[in-house]
Amino acid sequence: MHELSVTQSVLEIVLTHAEQAGASRVQRVNIVIGELSGIVGESVQFYFDFVSKDTLAEGAELVFRRTPAQFRCQACGATYEPQGADWTCPLCHQLRPEAIGGQELLIESIEVE
Ligand SMILES: [Zn+2]
Numbered sequence: 802m803h804e805l806s807v808t809q810s811v812l813e814i815v816l817t818h819a820e821q822a823g824a825s826r827v828q829r830v831n832i833v834i835g836e837l838s839g840i841v842g843e844s845v846q847f848y849f850d851f852v853s854k855d856t857l858a859e860g861a862e863l864v865f866r867r868t869p870a871q872f873r874c875q876a877c878g879a880t881y882e883p884q885g886a887d888w889t890c891p892l893c894h895q896l897r898p899e900a901i902g903g904q905e906l907l908i909e910s911i912e913v914e
Pocket residue numbers: 874875876877878879890891892893894895
């Protein structure tokens with residue numbers, strides 16, 4: 802259900818911009834998803850196909866770009882990108898990460914006709 806509410810906000814933003822641009826149709830929406838956001842691109846596209854029916858964005862393709870997780874070590878203050886499932890700090894080897902990036906969902910650009 803998380804993706805459904807996310808998808809509805811995406812659609813709202815897309816439609817607002819498309820209308821402002823005087824577009825007749827939205828072709829493509831480029832979206833950035835952080836690795837830690839827990840959002841699955843395929844689910845967003847799936848919901849989008851439903852919620853965009855009879856709007857300017859009906860049939861639009863969503864293109865997802867994933868941004869890596871970024872952590873700040875709460876022990877030594879280093880910032881780092883975790884390697885796969887290993888979230889330990891590369892400097893002090895402690896496991897006290899605080900997420901400082903990779904949780905975002907952003908609409909990067911919208912392509913319209
Ligand atoms: Zn550290």
